[in-house]
Structure formats: structure tokens, C-alpha cells
Amino acid sequence: MSLSFEFDEINRRAAADPRGFLAECDAQLYTRLAMATARIAERSAESPIVLLAGPSGSGKTTTANKLAEGLRMIGIGAHVISMDDYYLTVTEETHKRDENGNLDYETPDILDLPLMRAHFKELEKGREVPVPRFDFTRQARSETTHPLRLRRGEVAVFEGIHALNPALLDGGVHATRVYVSARSNVRRDGSIYFKGTWLRLTRRTIRDENFRGASAALTFSLWAGVRRGEKKYISPYKGLADIIIDTALNYEPCLLRDTALPLLRGVPDVERAAEIREIAPKLESFTPLPLDYLSQKSLLREFVG
Numbered sequence: 001m002s003l004s005f006e007f008d009e010i011n012r013r014a015a016a017d018p019r020g021f022l023a024e025c026d027a028q029l030y031t032r033l034a035m036a037t038a039r040i041a042e043r044s045a046e047s048p049i050v051l052l053a054g055p056s057g058s059g060k061t062t063t064a065n066k067l068a069e070g071l072r073m074i075g076i077g078a079h080v081i082s083m084d085d086y087y088l089t090v091t092e093e094t095h096k097r098d099e100n101g102n103l104d105y106e107t108p109d110i111l112d113l114p115l116m117r118a119h120f121k122e123l124e125k126g127r128e129v130p131v132p133r134f135d136f137t138r139q140a141r142s143e144t145t146h147p148l149r150l151r152r153g154e155v156a157v158f159e160g161i162h163a164l165n166p167a168l169l170d171g172g173v174h175a176t177r178v179y180v181s182a183r184s185n186v187r188r189d190g191s192i193y194f195k196g197t198w199l200r201l202t203r204r205t206i207r208d209e210n211f212r213g214a215s216a217a218l219t220f221s222l223w224a225g226v227r228r229g230e231k232k233y234i235s236p237y238k239g240l241a242d243i244i245i246d247t248a249l250n251y252e253p254c255l256l257r258d259t260a261l262p263l264l265r266g267v268p269d270v271e272r273a274a275e276i277r278e279i280a281p282k283l284e285s286f287t288p289l290p291l292d293y294l295s296q297k298s299l300l301r302e303f304v305g
């Protein structure tokens with residue numbers, strides 16, 4: 001279930017007690033993560049496999065690592081594996097083209113699904129598997145692998161946008177399924193004022209610009225395809241999740257504001273440009289908070305560094 005944040009309350013708290021506001025919001029997310037950790041622990045006897053999915057900008061990597069950390073604290077060994085390492089080497093045969101003639105990076109068909117299913121089965125039996133590595137600079141699978149074997153009581157958390165796709169569990173494999181997303185909207189005067197979807201795009205734009213060598217213009221040009229992929233390949237399966245975690249933090253619009261605004265201005269004429277251009281004026285109306293106030297342990301560190 002998603003939460004609902006109130007615009008006036010966010011600005012009031014940000015102005016009156018900014019550090020206390022951030023600490024309170026972080027504590028609320030930690031509570032949600034602790035509840036998810038306890039549920040995973042309860043289900044670990046059924047299967048050592050945890051599949052964690054969510055759309056772009058949800059904080060999947062940080063969430064997976066925080067869940068693993070929480071499991072270790074209660075005596076359950078945990079390993080985090082990125083499903084990106086199971087990508088197939090990019091060729092015309094493995095990657096179909098979309099309606100615009102571009103390679104389709106959103107479909108689950110670019111994953112080595114048979115290999116993943118085989119690895120899940122072997123891990124359930126306590127056997128060692130060679131986890132592949134994907135070289136993003138070459139867009140190809142690396143020749144090196146790293147071994148993974150689960151001891152009794154350990155779990156493996158596989159995180160990726162397609163982790164809830166039913167094709168992964170063909171063949172009788174069991175798993176605990178987790179869905180994460182920044183799901184909460186900010187409301188003002190009874191209406192949606194700032195969408196959770198915009199929060200995810202803002203996170204991604206900052207991260208891609210600063211850490212992935214992708215300009216804001218490129219991120220915006222890809223966003224329509226990303227959203228189509230989410231609606232086609234991710235959202236239909238979130239109802240299969242055993243656990244749902246909302247990663248939105250109600251201080252985010254205030255904290256990301258000054259970093260994001262320069263990137264969100266001058267949106268080029270791309271698909272969904274009209275909607276993207278709505279974000280900056282709304283974001284500008286939030287009380288700004290400096291990044292210095294952000295805890296080093298905050299989930300937002302995945303996006304702002």
C-alpha cells in the first residue's frame with residue numbers, strides 16, 4: 001500500500017525542523033525494511049531464493065543490500081546478485097528492436113532466463129553455481145564468473161526489474177518475491193500535486209548525470225520507452241509479490257530540488273516532454289534542503305552519491 005504525503009506538511013516540517021524531519025522519514029523507511037526482513041526470514045525455510053523487482057529509480061540495489069544487512073544481523077547469511085549480470089551479449093539475434101527501430105532494452109528476453117532458472121534450482125539444492133558477469137562497456141558477457149553456494153540457512157537476493165516475471169519460476173522453483181517502488185504521491189488541496197513517478201525520474205536523472213555518464217537529455221529521451229516497459233513487463237506482476245516496500249521519502253522533493261532543477265530545465269522535444277516539463281515548476285515550490293543534511297545511510301545515497 002502506498003502512502004500519501006501532504007505538500008503543506010512537507011514544507012512546514014522542512015522549514016521548522018529539517019534534521020528531525022529527515023531522521024523521522026528515514027526511521028519510517030527502516031521500519032518498513034525491518035518488517036520485510038522479518039517476513040523474508042520467516043519464508044527462508046521454504047526457499048533460499050529472494051526475487052526483488054521494481055521499476056527504474058526505485059532504489060532496488062540499496063533496498064536489496066539493506067535487506068541482506070538486516071538478515072545478517074539476525075543470523076541469516078545473505079548474498080545480493082544483480083540480475084543485470086545475466087544479460088545476454090548484445091547482438092541483432094538476442095535483442096529485438098522496438099517500434100522506433102531501436103534495440104529494446106526493456107524486454108525480459110534480453111536475460112538468460114534458462115540459465116537463471118537452472119541456477120535457482122542448483123542453489124536450492126545447496127550446489128555451487130558460476131554466477132556470470134556482464135561487461136557493460138562491451139555490452140557483452142564477461143569470460144569470468146564468480147562462484148556462489150548457499151550454506152544451510154543462507155539466502156540469495158536477486159534484484160532486477162524483471163525479478164517478478166513468472167518465467168523465472170518455471171519448473172517448480174520457489175521464491176520469496178519482493179516489489180519495491182517510490183509509490184507515494186504528494187497531495188495538495190485534495191489532489192495529486194507531485195507524482196511518485198516523477199520522483200523516480202528525478203532520482204534517475206540525477207544518478208545518470210553524475211554517475212553513469214548519461215545526460216539529462218538522454219534520460220528524458222529514454223523515459224517513454226522505460227515507462228512502456230514498466231507497464232508491459234513490471235506492473236502486471238507486482239500483484240504476485242509476497243512483500244511490497246514503498247521506498248519514497250517525504251523529504252525527497254525538498255532535498256533533491258536544487259540538484260535536480262538545473263537538469264530538469266530545457267527539456268528537449270522528446271516523447272512525454274510535456275509531462276516531464278511539469279516537474280520543475282512543481283519541484284521549485286518545495287522548501288529546499290541541503291544535501292549535507294542527508295544521512296550517509298539514506299537510500300537516496302544510491303542516487304546522489
